[in-house]
Amino acid sequence: MSLRTRTRALNLVILGVAAHSVVLGVCLLSFPTWSLKLVGWEYAGEIFWPSQAGLFLIILGVAYGTALRVRALVWLLIGSKACAVVFLLAHVIWLGAPPLAGLLGIVDGSMGLVTGLLLASVSLAERGSTEEAP
DSSP: OOHHHHHHHHHHHHHHHHHHHHHHHHHHHHSSSHHHHHOOOOOOEEEEEHHHHHHHHHHHHHHHHHTOOGGGHHHHHHHHHHHHHHHHHHHHHHSSSOHHHHHHHHHHHHHHHHHHHHHHHHHHHHHHHHHHOO
């Protein structure tokens, strides 16, 4: 696979992850109680916390999108997805979060893993094209 194809695939995944985070963030910010109920979390508390989480997801989504131009920010995406996996699975296992949260952790982990694999593929292809150049 060419460097160009690998880079396009990485950019497409980054764009998808960024859009996913922004959409989730907008939902949590705009409809916090409904969004939580949708994934099985009954929540009767103040809407501040889920709304704040929505704002943070929007900020992360914008940062992920910035990784299209600032490649080093891809590591923010990979790292935050790894943290999300640990956080979500720990809450399911030890703190009684709805089982769907575990599935969401697996989805987040998959996004981080695919991004990491594509980043490695692009890096290897870049290194190979540099080594072949005179």
